[in-house]
Amino acid sequence: MYIKSLPSSFPSVPLYVLAGAEPTAELCANTPAKRWVVDHLPPSVRLRVADQLERLHSDWTCTCTQLVKIGLASLADWRRYVWSWLVVNTRCIHLGPQSTASSESMPPKASCLDMLLLPIGKRDNIALAPVLDLLNHSYQASVSTYFDAKCRRFVIKTLRPYHKGDEVFISYGPHDNGFMLAEYGFVLPDNPYCVLSLDHAVESWIRAIKSKLDALRARAPITTENIDTLVALVKQHGLWGDFALSLDTTEPPYRLQATLYLILAAMQGSGLKGAVSRWECWRHGKDINGVGAKAEAATLCWIKQTCTDIALHAQQMSSTIQTTESSSIDPFLVHCLGIIWSKIDAIARHHSRN
Secondary structure (H helix, E strand, O other): OHHHHOOOOOOOOHHHHHOOOOOOOOOOOOOHHHHHHHHHOOHHHHHHHHHHHHHHHHHHHHHHHHHHHOOOHHHOOHHHHHHHHHHHHHHOEEEEHHHOOOOOOOOOOOOHHHHHOOOOOOOOEEEOOOOHHHOOEOOOOOEEEEEEOOOOEEEEEEOOOOOOOOOOOEOOOOOOHHHHHHHHOOOOOOOOOOOEEOHHHHHHHHHHHHHHHHHHHHHOOOOHHHHHHHHHHHHHOOOOOOOEEOOOOOOOOHHHHHHHHHHHHHHHHHHHHHHHHHHHHHHOOOOHHHOOHHHHHHHHHHHHHHHHHHHHHHHHHHHHHHOOOOOOOOHHHHHHHHHHHHHHHHHHHHHHHO
16 A cells, blocks of 8 residues: 555656666766756756765665575566665655664765665664655754654654644755755755855866866976875865855855865965965964965955856756756756756855855
8 A cells, every 4th residue: 555655756856867777877868858957957966866876776786686696686677676766765764773763873875775784783774654754845844753762653743733734744854955856856946955066166176277287287386286185185174075155144164265275375376385384374364464365365256256157057057947848858857957056046146246
């Protein structure tokens, strides 16, 4: 009965669309419709979906190995496995190690099969809970959830009263729309957790710098190895990645400013040691004789210019999405992508003006 209540497909979940007809660990874009989806996913979402597919394929490989061992290799069906994997991924609840409820106990890249192969005392136990998975998401939901180990039941308590006939919501977590689309296949037009990730922009910029330095060779102020050293230093201080902008503030996150400042200081002729020295002074609020002002100005200029470019790209994406009429692409997926790019445009324009 429960199986019959589950969706027969997940057409608005990018992973379902791009997993391909045969087992693969790479995004499948072998039709115009699938190519369109890949091309219209924001970089951060595309990376998340690619990571999902790698984990899915890894689970598939492990599962097939086990099926062969028990003589049931004939049951292996890639598309059915993709569907089953997404049923669990979109609906499971986390009970935590040794049945202790904890939504944070699962490693960020652990898959369902990864957890099942761990010793019972160490894995985050997951389960499908019929009826519970009918509850829709709202970021405004006020509920308490936990697993009652004594009574062996998962408990959901509302923290505000409901009237008869009202829909009861739960929260899937404080996630931005890119995460919601990749994991669940929907977005919220009024999602207050929307962010613009600049991780891809920063990484692309650094690759371009290294390519330019390779071309200049002896004439370059620093080497590609110096750039790698600076990036490693940023990572050592726990400041690499999660370069997210939002509509809630005009101030770029410190970790983004710190990363850009260090690399720009080196590019401005300070050399490796000089850049690190200026960076340490800047981080501790000791801008000696104003030497850090140039790098700081360049940092803010980079953010504004990058956001200007992203806003223009987002507007172009929104325009093509609005005119898309392909019957091969799920209309709701197209609608969700339109909302995501609209939010990206708004955040990018917000930070390009400040």
